[in-house]
Amino acid sequence: MSGAHSDDDRADELTERYRAASAADPVRPSDAVRDSIFAYARNIAVGHATHDMTRHLRRKPAASDSSWRISAAASVIVAGCATLLAWHLQTPTRVPEQARNPSPSEVAPQNTPATGFVSVEPSEPSHVDRPAGAAPAPNAVTTRSRERAGARAEAASPAAHDATADLGMTGASVASSRQALGVVNGSIENATSGRSAVDAESKLDSATAGIQVAPSAAAAPPDVLASRSQARAAAASPHTSGAPDSRLVAAAESGNLELVDQLLRNGISTEQTDARGRSALLVATLRGDTAMVRRLLAAGARADVADEDGETPLGAARRQGPPELAHLLERASHP
Amino acid sequence: MSDGDDSDEALMLRFAGGEVQAFEELYRRHELKVWRYLQRSLGNRAISDELMQDVWFSVARAASGYRPSARFTTWLLTLAHNRLVDALRATRPHERLSTVAAGSDALSLVEQLAADPRSEPAERAQSQQHAAALFAAIEQLPPEQRQAFLLHAEGDLTLEEIAQVTSTNFETAKSRLRYARSKLRQLLQEYA
Numbered sequence: 379m380s381g382a383h384s385d386d387d388r389a390d391e392l393t394e395r396y397r398a399a400s401a402a403d404p405v406r407p408s409d410a411v412r413d414s415i416f417a418y419a420r421n422i423a424v425g426h427a428t429h430d431m432t433r434h435l436r437r438k439p440a441a442s443d444s445s446w447r448i449s450a451a452a453s454v455i456v457a458g459c460a461t462l463l464a465w466h467l468q469t470p471t472r473v474p475e476q477a478r479n480p481s482p483s484e485v486a487p488q489n490t491p492a493t494g495f496v497s498v499e500p501s502e503p504s505h506v507d508r509p510a511g512a513a514p515a516p517n518a519v520t521t522r523s524r525e526r527a528g529a530r531a532e533a534a535s536p537a538a539h540d541a542t543a544d545l546g547m548t549g550a551s552v553a554s555s556r557q558a559l560g561v562v563n564g565s566i567e568n569a570t571s572g573r574s575a576v577d578a579e580s581k582l583d584s585a586t587a588g589i590q591v592a593p594s595a596a597a598a599p600p601d602v603l604a605s606r607s608q609a610r611a612a613a614a615s616p617h618t619s620g621a622p623d624s625r626l627v628a629a630a631e632s633g634n635l636e637l638v639d640q641l642l643r644n645g646i647s648t649e650q651t652d653a654r655g656r657s658a659l660l661v662a663t664l665r666g667d668t669a670m671v672r673r674l675l676a677a678g679a680r681a682d683v684a685d686e687d688g689e690t691p692l693g694a695a696r697r698q699g700p701p702e703l704a705h706l707l708e709r710a711s712h713p
Numbered sequence: 714m715s716d717g718d719d720s721d722e723a724l725m726l727r728f729a730g731g732e733v734q735a736f737e738e739l740y741r742r743h744e745l746k747v748w749r750y751l752q753r754s755l756g757n758r759a760i761s762d763e764l765m766q767d768v769w770f771s772v773a774r775a776a777s778g779y780r781p782s783a784r785f786t787t788w789l790l791t792l793a794h795n796r797l798v799d800a801l802r803a804t805r806p807h808e809r810l811s812t813v814a815a816g817s818d819a820l821s822l823v824e825q826l827a828a829d830p831r832s833e834p835a836e837r838a839q840s841q842q843h844a845a846a847l848f849a850a851i852e853q854l855p856p857e858q859r860q861a862f863l864l865h866a867e868g869d870l871t872l873e874e875i876a877q878v879t880s881t882n883f884e885t886a887k888s889r890l891r892y893a894r895s896k897l898r899q900l901l902q903e904y905a
Contacts, residue, residue, distance in 0.1 A: 400867065405752075405758075408762055412744070419769075424731070687771045698783065
């Protein structure tokens with residue numbers, strides 16, 4: 379950090395005159411600006427404090443707090459058993475339906491679930507082309523019960539809902555996790571009452587576990603398996619889910635040069651940014667990853683593209699080095 | 714950068730830990746520095762207020778990932794400069810010029826200086842003229858030279874830091890500041 383003045387930039391008489399005139403200038407930014415900035419900072423500070431608390435809980439759970447994990451695991455096992463049972467109960471009723479292949483409206487009264495359990499299978503997209511002889515789309519009652527389960531899960535655990543979004547789950551996989559939450563939510567809440575942060579975390583674990591339970595249901599019909607694989611593909615592919623494609627940024631952040639190389643060879647744009655507007659080059663620069671920066675520059679990445687906070691790769695390199703990196707980016711900016 | 718627990722960087726880290734008072738102290742220290750840099754570069758108070766808000770929102774957002782690897786002032790003025798460049802790009806030249814030509818801010822400054830009760834009438838008139846002439850001359854500078862001069866005079870940045878903030882090299886920053894001073898002297902002689 380340098381703050382010393384050399385002879386070249388020492389304040390001269392003109393600068394002193396400016397400073398005197400400026401000090402006498404009573405004009406200030408408006409109070410409204412100051413108030414809004416302080417209000418915003420307070421909100422951010424609350425976020426920091428909450429984040430710190432959650433991180434602390436995640437890192438150092440007290441020995442006596444481990445009971446919620448057992449409860450959550452037990453709940454997931456119960457949910458898995460319920461799923462298997464539901465499949466067993468539903469399978470015989472599907473045989474005549476497959477034979478005559480009726481329309482969904484005709485099937486509706488016959489397919490009423492025999493149990494109160496909620497299936498953990500992902501919701502089936504309506505546009506899926508089913509092979510001949512495969513089971514039809516779920517009837518209205520089943521759909522309504524799934525919607526209710528999803529709504530309950532969403533209402534009971536918005537934090538878990540947000541967390542699933544952070545995990546990158548979309549479409550059918552989110553629906554699946556919501557249903558799983560609907561089953562396990564009650565028992566988790568009983569086990570973790572009074573610890574909201576831990577509660578949110580357990581719901582998140584349960585939601586993830588719910589997705590892992592579903593493929594273990596070996597009796598699932600082929601159409602459901604197909605829709606599951608489609609759901610997984612949708613969750614894995616940012617293009618199909620409509621989320622911004624930031625694979626290159628993620629690869630740069632992980633330091634995986636091979637993956638970055640592969641993505642670039644596949645034609646991924648170096649202009650790609652993440653949710654905060656950071657380019658892969660900026661991320662690589664912030665990591666001080668010279669090899670990655672070289673590769674991205676060779677692919678045509680620009681060193682003067684700023685993120686939401688106005689940070690550019692060149693600015694970041696100059697500020698935090700290493701000097702070689704700053705030199706590299708300077709040369710790229712002024713060829 | 715000052716040493717001890719009350720340095721800008723320490724305040725920033727304390728804010729990252731959830732201490733709002735640290736942010737408020739930081740704001741009070743640098744409020745005028747940032748705002749005057751924006752306002753005297755743009756010549757428009759309303760846009761300066763908007764950018765000021767934007768800059769400090771960014772400071773608040775960046776606190777959690779802040780690493781004190783450079784002087785806080787340099788980093789802060791880099792944020793301000795980037796916003797300023799964006800605003801200058803987005804503003805049509807005739808809109809900006811008309812605001813500067815109207816001289817509403819400069820005029821209010823002159824009036825306020827004239828009304829300063831601490832000054833004697835003769836001194837007041839003189840300081841009023843000097844300030845008006847100086848600020849008018851600054852407005853006449855090309856944007857890059859004006860920014861270099863303001864970053865140096867208002868932000869107290871070194872040439873190296875000016876180069877860093879404006880994403881240019883040392884020699885360019887040095888020549889911009891030199892040209893700015895030279896032109897200001899010439900303009901002030903003309904006004905005199």
